[in-house]
Each structure stands twice: as C-alpha cells, then as structure tokens.
Amino acid sequence: MELFAVPNLPEVRPGDDVGALLRDRADLRNDDVVCVASTVVSKAEGRSVDLASFPAGPRARELADTLAEHAAGDPDPRFVQAVLEESVEVLMETPFLLTETRFGHVGVNAGIDRSNVPEGDVLLLPERPGDSAARIRESLPADRVVVTDTCGRPFRHGQRGVAIGWDGLQPSRDWRGETDRDGRELGVTVENVVDELAAAANLVAGEGDGGTPAVVVRGFEWGDHAGSDEHFREIGTDYVRQAIRGWSYA
Template sequence: MTALVILPLTGLPEVVADDDLATLLLGAARANGSDLVDGDVLVVSSKIVSKALGLWADGRDRSVAIAAQTVRTVAERRSGDRLTSVVEAVAGPVMAAAGVDASNTGDREDVLLLPADPDAEAFRLREALLAATGLTRLGVVLSDTAGRPWRSGQTDFALGASGVAVLDDLRGGVDADGRPLSVTARAVADELAAAADLVKGKADAVPAAVVRGTPWATADAGPGARTLVRTGAGDWFALGQAESVRSALGVPPGGQVAQDVGIPSVAPEPVTDRVARAVAVALRECETAGVDVGGAHEGGGGTQTIELRVSAATPYELGVVTSRLQVALWGEGVDVVVPPEATGDSVVLTARDRPSARG
C-alpha cells in the first residue's frame, strides 16, 4: 500500500423510502468525479439505508422502539428522568439505545431503526453496484456510530459489510522484529468505517465516502461484519460491573425488577442512595428479614459510614441476607465491615463509602 485516498460523496439528496440507493450513490460519485473502480470500498451510513427501507418508528415514546430492538440489556443508568440503556441490538452489535436514532432524520419527528440484518443489506447494495458498473472487486461497508468501553467519545464502526475482508488475522505470523504474533487481529472493516467518517462527519450531510488504495476489497461477499461481534465465551464484557453483581443476586438489568430496586445514575450519588439500593437488592426473596439503616456520618479520611442492623427469623436466613447485603454493597462501591461472630437474630454491619466510587 503506497497511498490511501478518502473521497466524500457530496450532493446526495434526502433519501426516502424505496429510493434506489445504488443509483443515487453512483450518481453522486460521478458528479464528484469519483467513479468507482475495482478495489474501492464504499462506506455508506446505515442511516440512509434505513431511510430507503422505511425503518421508522414513532418518536413520541422512544423507549418502546428501543425495547423492540433489544436482544438483551448490558447496562443501564439514570440521568434525571431519562433511562439510558446499552444493549445487544437486533442488528448485532452492543450499543446505546439499540441504535435507535433521532438525529439527521430530516423534517420528521420519528426515530430511525437499524436494519435487522445489516450484512444482508450491504450484500444487496453491493450486488446492485456490481451489476450497474461491471466491476468485480468492490467492498461495501454500512457504518454506524457507537461509544467504546474505557474510551471517551464515539467512533464509526462497520455495522454491515460485503465484499470486504473484515478481519486481518495476523496470529501465527511475526512482527517487524520477528517475534511471534499470537493475539493480533485487526478489525479492518471498523478501521475503514472510521477512516471514511473523517470526511463524512456527523453534521455535514455527507452520508457516504469512497476509500481507495487499500487491499481489503474482495471479489466474493466475505463473512460480513456480524462476525466481528464477540459472543459466548469470547465476550468478556457481557454485563456492566454493577449489572454483573445485581444479576448474580437475582436482579438482571432491563426489567421491572431492576426498576423496582432502583437503577444507578450516570452522575455521582450519595452513599445513602447506593446503600438503599443495595438493601433493596439484598432483601429480595428474603421475606422475613429486615435491615434498619442508620444515618450517614463522617468517618476517617473524609469517608462516610452508615450502620446497618440486619435481622431475620432464623440464623440461617440472617447469614444469607448478610452475605447478600455485603455483595450488593460492594457492587455499589460501598465497603462493609462484618463482625467476626454474630449471635441471636441480628447483626450490625458498618458500611463505608469507597472513595473511588464517588465519581
């Protein structure tokens, strides 16, 4: 590879249902002096594919559309009266709000949904482009935008792909120094999507770009972008930290049970709020147990402490509830001191706010 060229396709009209995207894209390429050639990768915003497919939903209650597009909830947080969910979408990836989007929707108040099978839509678009141009080696990537764990900001990624080598698996080879490569596999399709977004932008009405000069376009359809989604044992991040703890205690995310015990906020919360949530989680399925929560007071090092008196009908249930409470508090960023021994039907715990959990 000697040079990489990224060409924005400007001048595309607002796409509406049943538009012929292949014709529109080829017309824009011609008008921009960028007729497609063999080896090109055409990166197209999934939003215009959704518009052409008429994938609209009522925007007055976005949560209904999100629920319909959700396979499972990974994490959820409150922000005032609004609930934001990170979910596994029907379209495949894990992303906020299942990709249901209200931006760049023209003059409509509705929201756009992602295609249910983005790889199939990329395949159909590529087939139409190949038929119209006579080319033999052409890649199509449907791009969308998402955040990433541990990194601020969003970037574009490959939601769907056809005619693209989506993964450059270097395992079994060697690096520039001759050392064996055992884990390196480049997500090429995602890199192509992110590169194209440098000229497409988010507010410039440029929904497509041609990436020219790469070796990644293929003559066959290829495996598609869904193969990049980690699943099963390869998914180390199937739930958020708080959701993992709560799920282990019988409170999975994304349902009424989670709503009943309370959902963590995106903003820092007082230790009293987090303790109250932990108590609600701990007491589920423990009908004869109770927890009396004392007031918060300053402890050493500026931390706040709260005394919790746990009571139950039997020593066994007391042990169960105390253990559940200790785990639930840890998940809320609250450490707890449990006395080495307990007699009778109650025990007093000391909950201490963990500084790192205050935001």
C-alpha cells in the same frame, strides 16, 4: 490510500436505491470500498417510524421511570419500548440503556436515532445491515461495501465510526502465525478492518448538518494475509459484557 465523500446526495426516501444514487454521483472503481452511513440505509428501507407505533408496555414504563431518576430529561416510555423491541438483551438499565441489537451490535438505545428524521419521530438501524450492504453492492461497480454507524466505546470519550454491516470483504484481517520485526510469531493479533475503514470514513463524512452520508475509500489493499469472519465478540469470551451483567448503578 485516499478517501473522498460522494457529493450531492439527495434526501433519501423509502424505496430509494442507495446503490444507484451513489453510482450516479461517483466514478467508482471495482476495488473501491464504499462506506455508507446507516442513516441513509435505514431511510431507504423505511425504518423511519413514529413513536405511536410503540405503545409502552409495563417493562418500558418501569425502565423509563428508573431512567428519569438517574438521567437528564424525562424519557418517553414509547422510546424505551422501541429500544426493547429492537434488542435481544438489555445489558444496562441505568443511567442509560445499553443493549444488544438483533444482529449483534451492542450500543446505547439499540442505535435508535432522533436526529435527521424528517418522516418520523425516530430512525431505527437497518434490520440486517449485512444484507443491506449486499443489496447496495449489487448496484455498484465497486466490489466492497461497509454500512457504518457511530457509537461510543468503553474507556474512551466521544464517538467514532464503526461497521455494522459489510459485503465483499471479511471484517477482520488475521495476523496470527505471521511474525513481527524480530521474528516472533504473532499469536493474538486480529485486526478489525471494517471498523478501521468506518472510522476513517467518518473523519471525511463529518457530523451534523454538514455531514455527508457516503465515503469512498480508494487504494485500500488487503495484502497477503488471512481473513477472519469474527466481528461481534462471542458472549463466552466477552468478559466486559459478563462483568456488566453483574454490575449495578450506584
């Protein structure tokens, strides 16, 4: 398997066809996996916005005051309002906002970005990243597309690439029912393939002003394994989320 960045992508503007931009700059094969950073997807979909679009309500001002007591800096209540409007649940209120987005991703500040936003104050995540991946795939000879983002992970330091949308493949490879080297049947192993592809792509894409927003994974083979549509954990089996709901910051 090999990975390479798509070169010479221009600054993406609202209305741009991301798939066409990629197709014109990479010699793609039908079995490639194209990993695209959510930043360029959001820019093409007009998700760069000014904070003036989010006048702060009472709840946002209350949360901003609480954050100011426990976090560095002075949070803008309008930014907090944007986080609330992009979320279906606030899991943690301090020392930072940990929320669930409308499409099921759990992350800090609903994944809203303040970096690399030339046409607004903030950049929101795509509204429906799975649909975004499907639209990009329509413009490509490649059969599989993953929309990626970066975020932290419990019990680990630093950020890594994750998948927030995909099309043309199932998110997870299901090993249950297969056997290990000693012939024992696997009972719980479900491998999150789209997250692994996103993390591998992020190693090639890089970060900051030297980063590239699209990476092609060539030679990845699913193999003779069942697939699973599971990706975002269901609340009933998400024991970490249940614990966080009962936790308070001290």
